[in-house]
Amino acid sequence: MKFNEDKIKSVLRQNGYKATPQRLTIIKEFAKSDRFLTPADLYDSLKNNHPDIGMVTVYRVLDLLDRLGLVCKVHAGGDCQKYKINTAEHHHHLLCSHCGMVINFPCDEPNLEELMEKITDETGFNIKTHILEFVGLCPRCNEQSREINPES
Amino acid sequence: MKFNEDKIKSVLRQNGYKATPQRLTIIKEFAKSDRFLTPADLYDSLKNNHPDIGMVTVYRVLDLLDRLGLVCKVHAGGDCQKYKINTAEHHHHLLCSHCGMVINFPCDEPNLEELMEKITDETGFNIKTHILEFVGLCPRCNEQSREINPES
């Protein structure tokens, strides 16, 4: 899903929400980023060009997107209050711990399904969902860290 | 690792911490549970028998155990402020969303390693760590839910 202005407006209206300038601005800003963001990150990135938008509205838009299933949480790195716009079906994250970049990968990995079956057999659990995140350095940050620490 | 009193004392002292009665009490209570707990859960379970132990001390002991690598976080269910005592090497969690029970399973699953290799090849990421949690109903809670909702 691409979040251009018209798309955002139609998604909001289809779900009975008003397409206010604040919502459009916040969602466009959020969708622009390929990194995970906290509410405060998002607020900060809006502050310069849109000082009139308050933190409370950022929280409310994130909450709204959550109800529409358009955000997903990022768990790695301590707290779980980091968000990434969700443009796909159930998927997993590959995170760069240095620059915060997020890459999605699909959930229907045969390896993962096999593992889940094995665990079900062994434990008798009725598995409903799962969380999987890989954390490391993206190619660019990895390159930079090599320049600083050649041995790593 | 079994957390009997002597073991706890020696771990604390080996790392330069004092073995105070409060610490021993809190760690024993924590180690007794096979569920994930929030700091408040742990505080509540101590309150009856040890009303003299304050919430602040619970936080400080959890922090101490964290620094010693003896707790792990549970991510599922929204916030990440749930803890489980860590008695093993790097591992993953199978959580019951109803009763909170946690079962560990080892990390060296060939399926998972294959998947990680594949992702490394495709993306060029230098993967350092990962989070994997399966969430569902344990056999007992699953049985109970069947009695209430036979179709599920």
Added chain:
DNA sequence: GTAGGTGCAAATCGTTTGCAGTACA
């Protein structure tokens, strides 16, 4: 004896709520 640990109260942080004014449909 002393450094480290504890408990209280206050401070702090992130997040949510009440409310009056505003603007989209």
Added chain:
DNA sequence: TGTACTGCAAACGATTTGCACCTAC
């Protein structure tokens, strides 16, 4: 026009900190 939305300020809950007293070593 009416209802949903916004922004401010205040409230709130979880966690951390300052400080005086205490205790394990």
